[in-house]
Amino acid sequence: MQSTSEALFQQLTDDELEALREQTASSHRPDLASGVWFDTLVSDSAAEVITAGWKAGDHKRLLLSLPVDWDALCQDDRSWGSQLHGWKFMDKPMQEFIRSGDRTYLQWCLDRAVSWSERYSDQDTANEIVWYNMALGQRSLRLAGLIYLGAKNGMTGPELRSLLAAVDRHRTELALDTSFNPRTNHGYFVAIGQTVLGAALDAVQQMRELAQEGRERLAVMVRTQFLPDGGHSEHSPEYHRMLMRSFQLAVDNGLIKDADFTGRLRKAADLLGWMIQPSGCLVPMGDTPNVNMVDGTHPLTLSPQTNFLMSGGKDGQACTAELGLFPDSGYAFVRSPQPDSGEKLCASSYVAFSAAFHGRAHKHADDLNFVWYDRGQEILVEGGRYGYGAQLPADSPLRADGYYYADPFRRFVESTPAHNTVTANGRNHDRRRAPVGSGLGMCEQADGKFFLRGRMDHSDWTHRRTIELEPGIGLTVIDDVQSTDAAKRDFQVWFNVAGALGLCNVPQGDQEELSWTSPAGDWKVTLLTESGNALPFPVRESEEPLRGWRSVQDGSREGVWSVRLEAQHTRHHVFRNVFRFQAT
Structure with a gap:
């Protein structure tokens, strides 16, 4: 009082x-x-x-x-x-x-x-x-x-x-x-x-x-929230959108007078456009729920290219670049082809790749995570936000693993297996370690393909990832994992395949491929592994332990196909996993 x-x-x-x-x-x-x-x-x-x-x-x-x-x-x-x-x-x-x-x-x-x-x-x-x-x-x-x-x-x-x-x-x-x-x-x-x-x-x-x-x-706050390339530092497209809008209001109303920061806001608006998936929704990385960006409810931004997407082609101008790189933030995006009208957004192939650890705020255990959309369909998805709920007690041992919230499903969507990335000995990425900033490597477009690269150090092991996208044809993921101490580890690669796709074959014996059919049944996507390991049967909607789920809206859950590949007891391994489209 x-x-x-x-x-x-x-x-x-x-x-x-x-x-x-x-x-x-x-x-x-x-x-x-x-x-x-x-x-x-x-x-x-x-x-x-x-x-x-x-x-x-x-x-x-x-x-x-x-x-x-x-x-x-x-x-x-x-x-x-x-x-x-x-x-x-x-x-x-x-x-x-x-x-x-x-x-x-x-x-x-x-x-x-x-x-x-x-x-x-x-x-x-x-x-x-x-x-x-x-x-x-x-x-x-x-x-x-x-x-x-x-x-x-x-x-x-x-x-x-x-x-x-x-x-x-x-x-x-x-x-x-x-x-x-x-x-x-x-x-x-x-x-x-x-x-x-x-x-x-x-x-x-x-x-x-x-x-x-x-x-x-x-x-x-001007200097701490948005990085020089316009990316918000908290690993969440939704917080990027929300803070960009709020800062813009402050600038427009004379509360912030800083020419350099206004330039950052323009870059932030450009980046927001790359965060819009072909479905029209924000890519759900970090603490991002389902947010429809093309429903006409969002104010226009400082970016003509972003406005073009948000307005269905009625405002702004189409983006011509198909590769978007934000090296300070650690984001890389592919949208190919870029739509030249509002109706063509859903026809693009799309990858969003996140290679950054700027701090604990809204950070999931998801280093080098990516999502993939192609042929009008989500292919590789991730756990989403689910919401927050009650906090864990201050003395809960779960806090040592980076968790703040008590709800088990909230903890699941933050965990590494809920994302498309790699673990060592099945453990979550350590969010208590010192932030390392951006881990984005060289990304390029060549001969009709896109190459996205990143690296993350995890105290005593290192992960290098290369994603090769051939729009409409397929995607290859190369994961080079290596212990930086003398210990041998079991390394796992996790993929979360959209639940709307139907599993159409069952791995048997030494079989090294899995296939899923599109909702309309007109194509299938096949995963082939060159890791030397047989593909286990995917897990969907498991309650104990939680696995094979995602949350699109806060408080909701839906099933996905969780694939886990493993290389056991090794100091160094290279996983090569290939997704290819085929006619049915």
Whole structure:
């Protein structure tokens, strides 16, 4: 609970309060007037949110009728709770208020903000997610917008006084060093939240100081979040998309004035286009759920090529390069042929290759992982995100393996076998080791083929991978694994074949090939191994241990074909695995 000295606004007289309201209402803040900080992308209408309940992802709807028992909601899932206490439920109603001018939607949000403030502004809570840095930063943005729009549209004195009590508590929490973590994207949301909140009430000296500290924190985040080639440093296309959009809003509204960083944002927008699969969805590496990038809900970017893909060819211009390389981030992509119209995206062959370890944030145990899409179909897929849920106890031994979350399926999708890569002795890649940055090697296009290369060191063994793609024909994966100490190891290669493909032969004896048919039955893809090992039968939808699964939407799971190849008791081995298309 904050002290009286921290209560900047609580001692204001009614006349002083009214003067502050008038000053706020007369200020010129295009970002707050347009509601850019109320930006959740959800399909529900504002009326549905109010009457049927707010829905976040695959979670059940929450009917936020007054009185709201804030402490009882979303306790079992940190992600869901962070969205609730970040006030994301306000976004659609506020967007509708700005569009239509119907004050019913503004009042609905004001009533819930007052209810929330009465519960938390000057009282303690055992629910740590309420003042969790991500919720704190995102709520600060919405609190600023609500105060500004409320001041312009008849907010009452008691309502303003309640929201200013919330501002007092936010000032206290935002000032804490523990609230600002510059090593993750959460630091950005704290910095931008306090900048916008402080600037919304800059008639008050202490709020100008809050905004200035936010700008200083933003300057730190500018250099840590996006690498020189435009890639976001947290191994997740979804966080790349989300942070790129948020930083762009900050630049557009004059909160970041840095020419070099604006150049990085342009590169980030180019990279986002390469992250769009032929299906139109973001490639689901790291903590990335299914995000449709071509459904018309996403704002245009600084990249004409990315805009061309997102708009179905209506905006921007087609990309002519078929090989996209981002050496600082550690990404390489192939899209061949590049579509010259919106309808042709799904006809491209596509590979996304990730060769990087920049830090623990959103990093799965997936060094040198890749996905492959060809002939209008996902071929090699990976585990997805699944969601977060409750955290493991601080003393859980599972934390030594890089895990934070308690749900066994969440841990599975983070594990190395849920990705298309290599393990030694069946162990996950160590995410506690020192980050090594990008491991991308020489990548090139020659004679109708694409060659992607990368290397990762794993303390006492090394993995070198080469991917050879011949679009529409097939793909070869060469994995060179070697112990860097004297120990002999069992090395495993993992492939996860899309569950939509039907297994059409069963390995027997020394047989060294597996085949899957397309959903339409017009072709098959065959895996041949030259490793000297027989192909074992693929595993699908195993519960004990978990294997042969992926998650497309948070909380969902579906079966895939998990293939495991092994070379036993060796210091050095080269796996050569060939996928080839054939007519049926």
